[in-house]
Amino acid sequence: MSLISEINEQPKRLESLLSAQRKTVDKIAQAIRTRDIEYVFLAARGTSDNAGRYANYLWGALNQLPIALATPSLFTYYQKPPRLRNALVMGISQSGQSPDIVSVLEEGKRQNCLTLAITNEPNSPLAKTADFVLDIQTGPELAVAATKTYTAELMAIAMLSVAMSGDKAQWKVLGKVAGWAKEVLKQNERIEQFAQRYRYMRQCVVLGRGYNYSTAFEWALKLKELTYVEAEPYSSADFQHGPIAMIENSFPVMAVAPEGRVFETMKRALAHLRNDFGAELVVVSNNKDALALAQTPLSIPKEIPEWLTPLVSIIPAQLFAYHLTLAKGFDSEKPRSIRKVTETK
Amino acid sequence: MSLISEINEQPKRLESLLSAQRKTVDKIAQAIRTRDIEYVFLAARGTSDNAGRYANYLWGALNQLPIALATPSLFTYYQKPPRLRNALVMGISQSGQSPDIVSVLEEGKRQNCLTLAITNEPNSPLAKTADFVLDIQTGPELAVAATKTYTAELMAIAMLSVAMSGDKAQWKVLGKVAGWAKEVLKQNERIEQFAQRYRYMRQCVVLGRGYNYSTAFEWALKLKELTYVEAEPYSSADFQHGPIAMIENSFPVMAVAPEGRVFETMKRALAHLRNDFGAELVVVSNNKDALALAQTPLSIPKEIPEWLTPLVSIIPAQLFAYHLTLAKGFDSEKPRSIRKVTETK
Numbered sequence: 001m002s003l004i005s006e007i008n009e010q011p012k013r014l015e016s017l018l019s020a021q022r023k024t025v026d027k028i029a030q031a032i033r034t035r036d037i038e039y040v041f042l043a044a045r046g047t048s049d050n051a052g053r054y055a056n057y058l059w060g061a062l063n064q065l066p067i068a069l070a071t072p073s074l075f076t077y078y079q080k081p082p083r084l085r086n087a088l089v090m091g092i093s094q095s096g097q098s099p100d101i102v103s104v105l106e107e108g109k110r111q112n113c114l115t116l117a118i119t120n121e122p123n124s125p126l127a128k129t130a131d132f133v134l135d136i137q138t139g140p141e142l143a144v145a146a147t148k149t150y151t152a153e154l155m156a157i158a159m160l161s162v163a164m165s166g167d168k169a170q171w172k173v174l175g176k177v178a179g180w181a182k183e184v185l186k187q188n189e190r191i192e193q194f195a196q197r198y199r200y201m202r203q204c205v206v207l208g209r210g211y212n213y214s215t216a217f218e219w220a221l222k223l224k225e226l227t228y229v230e231a232e233p234y235s236s237a238d239f240q241h242g243p244i245a246m247i248e249n250s251f252p253v254m255a256v257a258p259e260g261r262v263f264e265t266m267k268r269a270l271a272h273l274r275n276d277f278g279a280e281l282v283v284v285s286n287n288k289d290a291l292a293l294a295q296t297p298l299s300i301p302k303e304i305p306e307w308l309t310p311l312v313s314i315i316p317a318q319l320f321a322y323h324l325t326l327a328k329g330f331d332s333e334k335p336r337s338i339r340k341v342t343e344t345k
Numbered sequence: 346m347s348l349i350s351e352i353n354e355q356p357k358r359l360e361s362l363l364s365a366q367r368k369t370v371d372k373i374a375q376a377i378r379t380r381d382i383e384y385v386f387l388a389a390r391g392t393s394d395n396a397g398r399y400a401n402y403l404w405g406a407l408n409q410l411p412i413a414l415a416t417p418s419l420f421t422y423y424q425k426p427p428r429l430r431n432a433l434v435m436g437i438s439q440s441g442q443s444p445d446i447v448s449v450l451e452e453g454k455r456q457n458c459l460t461l462a463i464t465n466e467p468n469s470p471l472a473k474t475a476d477f478v479l480d481i482q483t484g485p486e487l488a489v490a491a492t493k494t495y496t497a498e499l500m501a502i503a504m505l506s507v508a509m510s511g512d513k514a515q516w517k518v519l520g521k522v523a524g525w526a527k528e529v530l531k532q533n534e535r536i537e538q539f540a541q542r543y544r545y546m547r548q549c550v551v552l553g554r555g556y557n558y559s560t561a562f563e564w565a566l567k568l569k570e571l572t573y574v575e576a577e578p579y580s581s582a583d584f585q586h587g588p589i590a591m592i593e594n595s596f597p598v599m600a601v602a603p604e605g606r607v608f609e610t611m612k613r614a615l616a617h618l619r620n621d622f623g624a625e626l627v628v629v630s631n632n633k634d635a636l637a638l639a640q641t642p643l644s645i646p647k648e649i650p651e652w653l654t655p656l657v658s659i660i661p662a663q664l665f666a667y668h669l670t671l672a673k674g675f676d677s678e679k680p681r682s683i684r685k686v687t688e689t690k
Contacts (some may be wrong), residue, residue, distance in 0.1 A: 082410060114370040
């Protein structure tokens with residue numbers, strides 16, 4: 001039963017990460033300022049790549065830092081790495097083992113860039129390569145499907161954002177995240193009941209936008225890994241550029257739509273899907289109108305500021321994926337065909 | 346019948362683009378050199394975004410230029426655009442109409458960046474905003490599903506790569522693309538027969554890597570838009586980080602696997618899927634071993650250099666999607682729920 005216990009550990013892990021790593025984070029932010037970084041060059045795969053999507057929006061909106069996603073095969077197969085002038089070269093990896101991610105950081109070093117590893121393994125090859133290591137210190141993650149390392153990676157990214165911005169008041173807001181996470185976990189039984197309805201679901205789409213584009217990807221990944229549902233993530237904008245054609249009556253759409261700057265456009269998209277297409281909606285939100293549009297409403301606390309919603313909104317989605325796994329009669333601890341560390345090149 | 350005629354127009358359009366725009370492309374490459382560009386900041390959606398994926402690999406491998414994908418909602422909703430020092434800010438859009446893509450270029454201008462529009466509409470808002478316009482001049486595209494504008498965008502990107510590299514011998518190689526495209530179009534009837542087998546396919550995945558990561562995304566998009574199949578694109582590396590768990594016996598996997606640097610890893614992945622998972626394979630390749638692994642082999646000419654394979658390998662995929670649309674009894678000219686110009690913000 002390690003998956004559900006790791007999901008439940010999250011508030012505690014987020015709290016201790018925040019207090020233990022603040023000094024390291026301040027040091028890293030200082031180094032970024034000193035080096036006059038122009039953009040971030042980011043390497044990550046799987047769940048950590050989804051954490052990178054959060055960094056893409058958060059650091060873009062709050063720190064004005066553009067992020068270029070590394071295409072690791074340029075480093076491993078094509079052997080012609082890009083020029084990385086004035087870039088912060090960053091790798092995110094739970095295990096710190098993936099050779100392709102390590103090779104991106106090695107190249108960053110070769111080109112004299114500032115390098116940063118965000119990892120759960122401070123003795124891993126990735127950590128050993130980097131100038132700075134931000135240890136997300138969640139303790140061993142035994143379940144194959146990553147949960148607590150994902151929210152810890154998001155917290156690490158949010159801490160770095162606050163430290164780079166120099167807005168010290170925001171540290172206090174970060175301190176509230178663990179409490180919100182605890183609040184959401186109380187819905188466990190309700191979500192178990194909700195999940196039954198999707199026992200025979202074979203495919204779905206997952207929509208999110210802005211900060212929660214990351215949540216849509218991570219929710220879809222958990223559904224694929226654990227429940228074998230073909231769940232495809234989209235920004236609600238891209239979805240309208242073609243894929244919306246797939247939607248038929250009763251097609252299931254998962255959506256992450258907390259209040260904030262992209263809320264109105266998300267709500268319009270959901271109303272359109274429900275009213276004009278007869279879609280089935282599973283909605284994570286803290287807005288009652290958005291929740292009222294859903295057959296399955298998953299609520300999160302009202303007061304979370306938009307930039308921190310991804311740290312909380314993924315939790316009901318994790319519980320949903322977990323309970324759907326059990327409802328479908330699958331093994332939540334041993335998803336077929338995948339291993340914890342995937343050594344892609 | 347505009348879709349099939351636009352697919353068939355591609356050789357002619359590629360040829361005329363290459364000869365008509367070479368001077369403009371040289372001028373743009375000159376401007377990029379003069380401005381000492383450190384990275385590209387790219388805005389695009391839908392099919393044009395898939396063309397951007399090609400630029401990401403091609404310009405990375407051949408021109409050492411990193412590419413950061415713009416997150417347009419940072420410009421339209423969050424209103425805190427990133428700092429864009431030393432970036433080439435580039436928009437790719439068939440229509441040149443999407444307000445979010447235009448707003449990224451406007452911001453680039455405001456920050457004194459070099460701006461470039463790749464578009465089929467030289468009088469569009471996007472073109473009017475940019476310092477340089479590369480007109481892909483395919484003539485009006487009437488079918489809702491984009492085909493000839495996609496290959497023209499890829500050609501524009503390949504031309505820019507050659508011009509930036511200064512390797513003049515490569516212009517001659519570009520001149521061969523139209524002939525290869527013509528070669529592939531001859532398989533039309535064979536592909537029509539192949540498509541029948543997938544009449545009742547509801548979902549599939551589409552795999553590609555490196556340069557043809559773009560092809561996987563574009564093939565999946567055509568399947569979704571035209572045939573309503575839930576087709577999810579992956580790099581074969583990311584696929585092994587979780588989603589492979591979805592694969593069951595006879596699950597259909599489309600793959601783009603021409604010879605080149607990533608061929609061996611793609612071939613291993615395909616053999617694994619076929620032999621260990623019993624997957625159904627539809628493979629675009631110019632290698633006989635890869636084609637032999639497939640129930641449905643779609644061949645392309647042997648001699649295409651890897652960096653140009655995306656311009657050719659999408660064509661059998663377009664024909665496959667077109668004939669599957671007819672086999673399923675759908676209207677190839679009027680896919681449900683989508684319009685030619687999607688004005689997302």
